[in-house]
Amino acid sequence: MTQYNKIKRFALSSTGALALAVAGASHAVDLSPINGVTVSIGGYTKLDMIYNVNEDLGDAMNISSVNTGDAEDDEVEGSTRFHARQTRFWLNTSSEVQGSELKTRVEADFFSGNPDSGFNEVVSNSTQLRLRHAYGSWNGILAGQTWSNFMPLVALPPTLDFNGPAGYIFNRQAQLRYTTGGFSIALENPESALAGTSDDNDPLPDLTAKYQGSAGSISYSLSGVMTQLETDDGTNDDSATGYGVMLAASAKLGGARIGGNLGYNDGANRYIFNSSAPFQNGYVDAGGEIETVSQMDAMGFVDMPLSAKLNGLLAVGYSGGDADDEAAAQAAGFKDSTMSVHANLRYQATDRIMYGVEFQHARVDEYDGTDGDANRVQVSAQYTF
Numbered sequence: 001m002t003q004y005n006k007i008k009r010f011a012l013s014s015t016g017a018l019a020l021a022v023a024g025a026s027h028a029v030d031l032s033p034i035n036g037v038t039v040s041i042g043g044y045t046k047l048d049m050i051y052n053v054n055e056d057l058g059d060a061m062n063i064s065s066v067n068t069g070d071a072e073d074d075e076v077e078g079s080t081r082f083h084a085r086q087t088r089f090w091l092n093t094s095s096e097v098q099g100s101e102l103k104t105r106v107e108a109d110f111f112s113g114n115p116d117s118g119f120n121e122v123v124s125n126s127t128q129l130r131l132r133h134a135y136g137s138w139n140g141i142l143a144g145q146t147w148s149n150f151m152p153l154v155a156l157p158p159t160l161d162f163n164g165p166a167g168y169i170f171n172r173q174a175q176l177r178y179t180t181g182g183f184s185i186a187l188e189n190p191e192s193a194l195a196g197t198s199d200d201n202d203p204l205p206d207l208t209a210k211y212q213g214s215a216g217s218i219s220y221s222l223s224g225v226m227t228q229l230e231t232d233d234g235t236n237d238d239s240a241t242g243y244g245v246m247l248a249a250s251a252k253l254g255g256a257r258i259g260g261n262l263g264y265n266d267g268a269n270r271y272i273f274n275s276s277a278p279f280q281n282g283y284v285d286a287g288g289e290i291e292t293v294s295q296m297d298a299m300g301f302v303d304m305p306l307s308a309k310l311n312g313l314l315a316v317g318y319s320g321g322d323a324d325d326e327a328a329a330q331a332a333g334f335k336d337s338t339m340s341v342h343a344n345l346r347y348q349a350t351d352r353i354m355y356g357v358e359f360q361h362a363r364v365d366e367y368d369g370t371d372g373d374a375n376r377v378q379v380s381a382q383y384t385f
Contacts, residue, residue, distance in 0.1 A: 027352055027384045028092065036095050043089030044384040048160070052079045054374035059083050059111075060162035061376065063338045063362040064278035069370035085111045085127055086162055100139045105146075107133040111162065132172060142177040142186075149177055149186040149208040150271055152248030154219040155259035157301035157315035159342045160358040160380045163274055165317030166340040167297035168261060169223075169246055170273035175208075182213045192229045193270045194290060195283040195332040199233040206268075220249040225268050229281055229290055236288025242267020242281050246297075260300030267292035274362075276321035276335040283332035285325070293334050295321045309349065315342045326367035339363040352384040 028042030048059070055067050055075045067075045088109035095102050112128035120126060135144025147153065148171040157165060164170070177186035186208045192200035210223035223246050230239045243266060250259025269277035275297060282292040301315035320337040323329035330336075344358035356379070363373040 028090070029385075038094045040092040040094075041089070042092075042385065044087065044382050045084065046086040046380060046382040047082065047084050048086065048162070049379045050081045050083075050376060051378075052081070052374070052376045053077065054376070056081070057362065057374055057376060059085055061274075061340070061360050061362055062163065063166055063274040063340055063364060064333075064335065066362050066364040066372045066374050068364055068366050068372035069368075072372040083125070085109070088132070090133070097138060102136065102138045104136040105133050107131075140179045142175070142179065145172060145174045147172055148188060148225075148271065149175065149184050149210050150188075150223045150225040150244065150246065152210075152212075152221045152223060152246055152261055154212065154221050155248040155250045155261050155299070155301075157259070157299070157342070158303060158311075158313060158344075158346065159315060160344050160346070160356045160378050161342055161360055165299050165301070165315045165342055166274040166338045166362075167263075167299040167317040167319045168273055169263070169271050171271050183209075183211050185209045190227055191270060191281075192227075192231070193279060193281045194229060194231055195280050195334075197231050197233065197284040199231055200284075201230040201232055202228075203230050203239075204228045217252040218249060219251070220247075222247050225271060227268050227281065229267060229292075231284050231288070231290060233288070238284070238289045240267055240282065240290040240292055242269075242292060244268035244271060256302060256304035258300075258302045261298065263297045264294070265297065266294040269293065269295055272297050272319060274317065274338060274340060275319035276338050277319075278333060278335070280333060283329065283334070285328060291323075291325065291328070293321050293323045293329050295319055306345075309347055311346045311348070313342065313344045313346070316340070321367075323367065330367040334367070336365045336367045338365075354380075354382045354384075356380045356382075 028040040031039045054077050056079045090107035093104045108129050108131055110127045112130040133146045135146045151169045173189040175186045175188040187205040188208055190202035190206045192202055194200040206227045208225045212221040225244045227242045229242055246261055246263035248261035267281050270279055270281050276295050277293055282290050285291050297319045299317040303313045306312050317340045321334055341361040344356055346356040348354050358378045360376050365371045
């Protein structure tokens with residue numbers, strides 16, 4: 001089980017980082033085959049220079065930490081932070097085994113969320129290495145840790161912010177997946193993620209399914225998840241079933257690309273990043289019973305070329321909750337809604353060099369009627385190897 005009051009302080013990973021990484025993956029270096037195995041290595045270094053106009057939202061924009069009410073009135077404004085924690089590298093292999101291709105991938109970065117990672121801005125700015133992917137796939141069977149099968153990969157806005165917009169599925173975890181054609185089904189690592197208890201339990205793996213396809217310039221996917229939530233403190237015990245669905249699509253229109261997603265979750269909210277239910281599927285009430293909070297999630301973006309080397313992005317995300325007991329839900333950390341705006345310019349100096357600047361806005365509305373917002377500016381430099 002995980003201490004969720006600690007997790008909220010750190011970004012797990014990033015939609016924007018994924019989109020930028022996909023763009024750089026084609027620059028991997030292929031080594032000469034060894035015993036029939038082709039090895040590719042790649043990665044990039046990235047400097048992020050952030051100025052928080054309002055409160056400090058961390059090394060990546062964590063919307064749920066936006067101050068509201070009296071805390072917003074008393075917040076300290078204006079702070080600067082430079083870091084290179086998104087820097088990463090990967091190693092891929094490919095070989096033929098019994099007439100089918102065996103692929104493996106191991107990937108790591110330095111965005112560890114461990115508060116005991118030795119991080120020290122005074123002297124060394126050290127951070128721990130963090131496992132992102134470690135999996136193999138053969139004959140349609142994938143085993144290991146990678147993106148959740150529930151996560152749509154067809155609609156990725158290339159934000160400079162490591163976390164990306166509100167209202168988008170983002171999750172990596174260990175799983176066993178089978179894919180045939182455009183359909184995939186997986187058993188994945190469960191996490192009840194219940195606020196108000198340290199006695200949550202994970203009795204069964206999460207079940208995910210997705211269909212992904214394309215029609216002309218349009219790519220689309222429909223995905224779903226079911227999860228079993230459970231708590232037992234020795235005196236009180238309860239269980240509930242959570243679920244979620246997500247429809248996502250993107251299309252190329254001339255040189256521009258537009259995309260987005262629309263989804264609904266009830267008890268599977270942990271899969272939605274920067275949402276109205278930060279890293280939680282539900283909470284345990286005073287009577288020891290599990291209460292889930294439903295939410296609607298939406299994200300849309302347009303990414304268009306402004307010149308041969310300059311692209312501009314506008315991405316807007318929203319996540320809105322619906323709690324039966326709003327006061328209890330807010331006390332457990334749930335928000336009435338979260339919203340984000342990312343607007344950037346990205347200059348591709350060469351295939352391997354990118355410079356960018358991005359404006360980021362985040363807003364939180366609480367169930368008690370209070371609200372808060374925050375702005376920041378990020379400048380980034382990414383060198384791909």
